[in-house]
Amino acid sequence: MAGSSFGEAFKITTFGESHGEAVGVIVDGVTPGLEIDERYIQVQMDRRKPGQSSVTTPRKEYDLVRILSGMFEGRTTGTPLCLMLQNTDMRPSAYDGMDQTFRPGHADYAYLKKYGLRDHRGSGRASGRETAARVAAGAVACKLLEARGVGIVAYTREIGGIACRTYQPDEIEKNNVRACDPEAAVRMEARITELAARGDSVGGIVECRISGAMAGLGEPVFDKLDADLAKAMLSIGAVKGIEFGTGFSAAGMLGSEHNDGMDADGFLSNHAGGILGGISTGADIVFRVVVKPTSSISVPQRTVNVEGEERTIGTEGRHDPCICPRIVPVIEAMACLVLEDHYKRQAALRD
Amino acid sequence: MAGSSFGEAFKITTFGESHGEAVGVIVDGVTPGLEIDERYIQVQMDRRKPGQSSVTTPRKEYDLVRILSGMFEGRTTGTPLCLMLQNTDMRPSAYDGMDQTFRPGHADYAYLKKYGLRDHRGSGRASGRETAARVAAGAVACKLLEARGVGIVAYTREIGGIACRTYQPDEIEKNNVRACDPEAAVRMEARITELAARGDSVGGIVECRISGAMAGLGEPVFDKLDADLAKAMLSIGAVKGIEFGTGFSAAGMLGSEHNDGMDADGFLSNHAGGILGGISTGADIVFRVVVKPTSSISVPQRTVNVEGEERTIGTEGRHDPCICPRIVPVIEAMACLVLEDHYKRQAALRD
Amino acid sequence: MAGSSFGEAFKITTFGESHGEAVGVIVDGVTPGLEIDERYIQVQMDRRKPGQSSVTTPRKEYDLVRILSGMFEGRTTGTPLCLMLQNTDMRPSAYDGMDQTFRPGHADYAYLKKYGLRDHRGSGRASGRETAARVAAGAVACKLLEARGVGIVAYTREIGGIACRTYQPDEIEKNNVRACDPEAAVRMEARITELAARGDSVGGIVECRISGAMAGLGEPVFDKLDADLAKAMLSIGAVKGIEFGTGFSAAGMLGSEHNDGMDADGFLSNHAGGILGGISTGADIVFRVVVKPTSSISVPQRTVNVEGEERTIGTEGRHDPCICPRIVPVIEAMACLVLEDHYKRQAALRD
Amino acid sequence: MAGSSFGEAFKITTFGESHGEAVGVIVDGVTPGLEIDERYIQVQMDRRKPGQSSVTTPRKEYDLVRILSGMFEGRTTGTPLCLMLQNTDMRPSAYDGMDQTFRPGHADYAYLKKYGLRDHRGSGRASGRETAARVAAGAVACKLLEARGVGIVAYTREIGGIACRTYQPDEIEKNNVRACDPEAAVRMEARITELAARGDSVGGIVECRISGAMAGLGEPVFDKLDADLAKAMLSIGAVKGIEFGTGFSAAGMLGSEHNDGMDADGFLSNHAGGILGGISTGADIVFRVVVKPTSSISVPQRTVNVEGEERTIGTEGRHDPCICPRIVPVIEAMACLVLEDHYKRQAALRD
DSSP, rough: OHHHEEEESSEEEEEEEESSSSEEEESSSTTTTTOOOHHHHHHHHHHHHHHSSSTTTOOOOOOOOOESSEEEEEEEEEEEEEEEEEEOOGGGGGGGTTTBOOTTTTTTTHHHHHSSSOEEEEGGSSSSHHHHHHHHHHHHHHHHHHHHHHHEEEEEETTTTTTTOOOOOGGGGGGGOOBBHHHHHHHHHHHHHHHHTTTTTTTEEEEEEEEEEOOTOOOSTTTOOHHHHHHHHSSTTEEEEETTGGGGGGGGGGGHSSSEEEEEEEEEOTTTTTTTTTESSSSOEEEEEEEEOSSSOOOOOEETTOOOOOEEEEEOOOOOOOOOHHHHHHHHHHHHHHHHHHHHHHHHHHH | OOOOOOOOEEEEEEEEEESSSSSEEESOOOTTTOEEEEEEEHHHHHHHOOOOTTSSOOOOOOOOOOOOSSSEETTEEESSSEEEOOOOOOOGGGGGOOOSSTTTTTHHHHHHHHHHSSOOOOGGGGHHHHHHHHHHHHHHHHHHHHTOOOOEEEHHHEEEEEEEESSOOGGGSSTTBBBHHHHHHHHHHHHHHHHTTTTTTTTTEEEEESSSOOTOSSSSSTHHHHHHHHHHHHHHEEEEEEEEEGGGGGOOOOOOOOHHETTTEESOOOOOOOEEETTTTTSEEEEEEOOOSSSSOOSSSEBBBTTOEEEEEEOSSOSOOOOOOHHHHHHHHHHHHHHHHHHHHHHHHOO | OOOEEEOOSSSSEEOTTTTEEEEEEEEEEEEOOOOOOHHHHHHHHHSSSSSTTEEETTOOOOEEEEEEEEEETTTTOOOOOOEEEOOOOGGGGGGGGTTTTTTTTHHHHHHHHHSSSSSOOOGGSSSSSGGHHHHHHHHHHHHHHHHTTOOOEEEEEEEEEEEESOOOOGGGSTTTOOBOHHHHHHHHHHHHHHHTTTOOOOEEEEEEEEESSOTTOOOSSSSHHHHHHHHHHHHTTTTEEETTTTTTGGOOOOOHHSSSSSEEEESSSOTTEEEEEEEEESEEEEEEEEEEOOOOOOEEEEEEBBTTEEEEEEOSSOOOOOOOHHHHHHHHHOOOOOOHHHHEEEEHHHO | OOOOEEEEEEEEEEHHHHHHOEEEEEEESSSSOOOOOHHHHHHHHHHHHHTTTTSSSSOEEEEEEEEEESSSSEEOOOEEEEEEEOOOOGGGGGGTTSSBBTTTTTSSHHHHHHHSSSOOGGGGGGGGHHHHHHEEEEEEEHHHHHHHHOOEEEEEEETTEEEEEEEGGGGGGGGGTTTHHHHHHHHHHHHHHHHHTTOOBBBEEEEEESSSSSSSSOOOOTTOOHHHHHHHTTTTEEEEEEEEEGGGGGGGHHHHHHSOOETTTTOOOOTTTEEETTTOOOSOEEEEEOOOOOSSOOOOOOEEEEEEEEEOOOOOOOOOOOOOOHHHHHHHHHHHHHHHHHHHHHHHHOO
C-alpha cells in the first residue's frame, strides 16, 4: 500500500533518504546459486553515482554497496539480499531555511499535504538518491538475465533539442552524456555546461533497447509487459512520459503502415516495439522516456512559504544540470527488474 | 501473478473472452452504503459499447450489466460486487481459419508463444471487449469520486494528424469521435469514414483531465500516482505511450521554463500535469495517451502461419476503423480506479 | 485489502452471498492446456452441497457449476476461469425480523460494526454458502495436483466427543459423516440426529493428510507452508483452531521425543506433520482443525437487538446440526489451493 | 512470492541470517508524525534477546537496534523505517561439519531440497534470530496501537505438562519463564533446568490476550482476523498450532453451550475468543499457540548425511532448552502487526 515495493516473483523493497544515514534495498526471490559479489554490483553503482564528470553534481558519494544477507560462500542462497549504501557526504545544513519555502518543480508542497510534515533535507525520499538502491537491485536482476541471453541497454537520445542522428552503441559509455552519437554528445555537453553556468537545467529523452528476451513475457490484461515497464519508468522521479515502438507517431499512422508484417525470418518491421497485446514477441523491446529538466536551479523563481506568503527562491545545494546521463543506469536497472520478474512469473504459469 | 487484478484498496479482477459466454469483474473494497444501481453503470457501458455510430464496429452487443452480488436494498454492503455482461452477438465462425495464421499487429503470435495454445475467436482475452468489464467497475469508482468532488473527463485530441484547436468540454459527447473541438470532429469523422471504406484504420491521441483531486495522493517511490496511471493506461490494448503535463516537450525545455511557480493563489502554470514527486499537488491532473491504429484491417498484409509458411491476410470480422471514440470511457474508467484506490490508500496511511 | 482473494501464483477471488443471485470465483494463473470440464468440478460440488443426507440441511441447492471463461476446446487457455453457481432455493423471507436482532454465535453484530449496515438474509457473505466457490476453484487445483502425484484427503476424526479409533480411508465416503472409522460413524450420526431433534448442534475435529508433495514447498519466513495452510483453514467460517503433526501434544513432549530422526529410508516418525521450518520435507503433511458447533440452533438464547434491548432468539431457517461432513471437501479444496500455489512459487524461485 | 513480507497497509519485509552480518526489517506504511525512538524499541528487543536468564541460551547478542531511515526530528515521516541489528556474537565455526549432516527437527533437509544449497551456519534464515527483526517492527505497531487504546499481552500458560492455575498479569515479567502464575513458574523453571542438564528440551503453550480492539476488524472471507493471526503465529518457527477462544474443546461442545449470548452490557461469555465470522466483536481476543520443544539438543539422535549415510548427531552450539519465555515478545509483536494492519485496512474500506 505504501508503495516501497516493486515486483512480484522478483521483488524489491527500498528504504532511505537523501541526507539520512543510509539507503538500501531488500531483494526477495533471487534464484539460489547465483554467483555474484559486491564488485559486480559496484560497476553499476559507479555509473549512477554523483561526481562522475563535469556535467554531474559535485556531491561526493562513493556509493559503496554492502551485501548484508542472502549470500553464502559467494553464491545467493535464495533468501533475501539486503544491499546497503551508507550516506557519507550529507550536508543537511545546505537546506536550512528550505523547510519554510516550497521549491518550484519539487515535491515539497505535495509531501507536506500528504504527510502533514516532511523531511526537507535534500528532498528526503523524493531525492534521486533513492534510485541508488534500485541500481543495486537491478544489477542482481541483470546478472540473472545475462544467463538468459537478455541484453538491456539505455542511452541518451536527445538533450535540449539536440538529437542523436546515429546509433553507435559502443560510443555510449565513452562520452559524458551517455549519448549513442558521439558528435551529438559533444554539442549536448556544451549545451549543458552553458546552462549550468547560468544556474539553469535542461531536459532530454532516453531510449532503451532490450534484445534477446523470449516471446511470451507479460500477462494479458493489467500486468502487460509494457504496462509494467511504463509503471517502472514513471516511478523514476524525473520521468514524465514513455512511448513504445513508434510511440506518439502512431497517432498519425494507418493500420496498414503500423502493423508489423511477418515473413519466414520473423517480423518485417518493429513499430510495436517488441510487444503486442502486452506480451513480448521476441523482437527487440524498444521504448523512450522523457526526462524533465532538473527542478533544482539557482535561477530565481516565484513561490510561497508554508504560510502562503510569496517568496523568491533559487535552490542552492549541488545538483545535476541535466539528469539524463545518470538516469541511464536507473532505467536499465528498472527494465532488468521488470524482465526478470516476468521470466519468473512465466515459469510459474507454465509449471 | 497472472495479472487479472488491478488496485490494492479498491481492487478489481476481470474475466472473459470476446467470443466466450460472458465478460465480468469482481470489485472488492467498495465503501459500504453507496447508493448505486445498474442504470447508473449502464450509462457508461453505453458509451463504450459497439455499434454506437457510423465510425464504430457494427457488432451488436447491448452490454447489459447485471450486479450479481454485494448489494442490499439499493446500497453496497462492502462485500465484493460482481458485475457481469453476457455476450450475445458472438460469431466465432467469422474467425475460422485464423487459428492457423497470425494477424499482423495482433497478439496472436505472442499468445501462442506464451501459452502454447490460444483461443483464436476474436482475439479471446486480448480483445477490446475485455475493457467492458473495466468500464463497469470504473463506474462504481466514479460514483465514489463524485462524492469526493473529483471530476474525470477524457476526449479525443487528435486523429490521423487532425488536431483539436479548442477545448470545448460541452461538445465532447455531441460528436461521434468524442473530440473537444466540434470543427475538428467533422474532419476527423470524414477521415475515418474515408479510411474505413478502403479497409484501413488510423491512430490518434486521447487526453484526460482530472479536476478536484486532493493534494497528497500517490505514494512516493514505486506507486507514484503517475506511475500507477501510466500502468493503468498502458494496460489498455491499443495504447502505446503516455505523457503528463508538457510531456515529451519537456525534453527541449529549461528548468526555469518547466518548473511551475506559485503565488498566493496557487500554481502559476501546470507543466507538471498536477503531479510532483509522484504525488498530486491539487492542480488539475493532465495526461495524454497515444492510441495505435486498429490492427484489424482488410487491406492485405504479409504474414506467416503456424508452420512458418508465408501468407497474405486481410482480417475479416467487424472492427472499429479508429478506436479513439470508444477508448475514451475506458480511459476515464481506469483513471477513476486509480484515483479511488489512492484515496483509500491515503486514508489507511493517515489513520 | 478487502480480502476476497487468496493465493499469489494460483489466485482465486470470490463473490456472492447466501441469498443473493449467485456465488462464484475467478481463478487466475491456471496452467494452460489442462483438460477439465464442468463434470469434473461438479463431483466436488456434490460432496459439499446441502441436502445430501439426513444429517445435513434440507436446503435444496443443485450447485450446478458453470465455466464462463478461460476454456477453449476442452482445455484451459491460461486466462482466468470464472466459475459460477446460481442460487436457486433462496428464502430470504425466512430471515424476516432478523435484521433487528443479533443471533448468538453469528457474525451479525461484528458485520454491523464493520460496515455500518448488513445484509441479514442467511448471513450474506458470512454464510457457509460462500465456500461453494472455494470448492469449485479447489477442484481445478486438485486436477493440477493429480498430475503432480499429490493426493489430498480430509475426513471427520471426532464429533461431540466420539472419536475415530481406526483410519480406513476407503470408508470415508461411505458414511454420512465422512468419518474414517465406520463404527464411530454410526455413533456420530446417531448423536447428531439426537441433537438435531432437540434443535441443538455439535462440534468436531477434521483431519487432513497430504501425500506425495515434493520436499521444498513453502517459503522460509512469513509464507511458511504451515502458515499458509493455517490461514486457509482459519478462513473457513466454523474453524477455530489448527494443529500440525503432534500439535498441542507437543507442549508436553521433550525434544528427544518430538524430533523426527532419519535413516536411509527417510524419516523414522512424523511428529512434525511433514513440515520443518515452514517447508515440506516430503513426508505426509498432516493437520487437524477444530470445527465449532453450528451457530444456528433453535434452542432459545439470550441476545439483544440493534437498540440494545434484551431479546430471546431461536434461529429458524435450514441448517446443519454438525458441519463436519460438509466441511471436509472445503478443507480439501483450500489445501489444494495452497499446495498448487506453492508449487508454482517454487517454480518461479528456481527458474 | 518469496515470502519475506507480511501485511498490506502496515507492511514489513525482513532480511538476515543467524550468523550473517546483520538482521533487519523495512516497515512501510507507518503513520506519519509518530513520536518514537530507538530506546522505545530496545525495550522489546531486550525481552527477546538471548542470555536473559539461566533458562535461555548463553549466546551474547546485545541486539542494539538502529533506525536507518524514515525519521525526522524524532517523528516518523510516513516513509519506510529500516531497523537494523548488527550480529556480533557469531560463531559459525560451531557449526563446522553440520553442512554434511541433517539435524533432526531442523529445516536442514527441507532447505537443501528447496534451494539446492544452504547456509548451514546456525540455521541461517530458519534461525529464531530472524524473529528479532519482527520484534523491532512490532514495537512500532505497538506504539500506534497504544494510541488506539489496544493492549496486547502474551505469557506462558504451560510448559512440559506444568500448567498455570491462576492468571496474574503483573507476575508475567517477574519470572524467568514469563508465566502468568508465579507458583507454576517456579516448577516450570526447575523442570527446564533439569532437562537442560540432560541436554534435552521441552515444549509449552503460550496464550495471548488483546483488549480494547474495536469491533469490526478483519475482512469477511480470506483475510479474516483469526486467519491472519493464525498465519502470523504459524510463521514463527517453533509454533505448531493455534486455537481461538475455547479452541479444540469446541469439538465436544453443543451450539447451545458454545454460542456467546448477549445482554445489554455485552457478551455473556467469550467462547469465540473475540472473533465471529472473522471479524472482531469488541470482546477480548484470546488465542493460544503450542510451542514445540527446541530442536537443538545434545542428546544423540539418529540421522543421515547428505549422501544418505546413517549418522548419530547431538547438536552443539548455544540453545534455549525451552523457547516459550523468549517467544512471548515475538507473539506480541506479530499480533501487533496484524492488528495495526487491519485498523488501517478498515480505515481504507470506510473512507
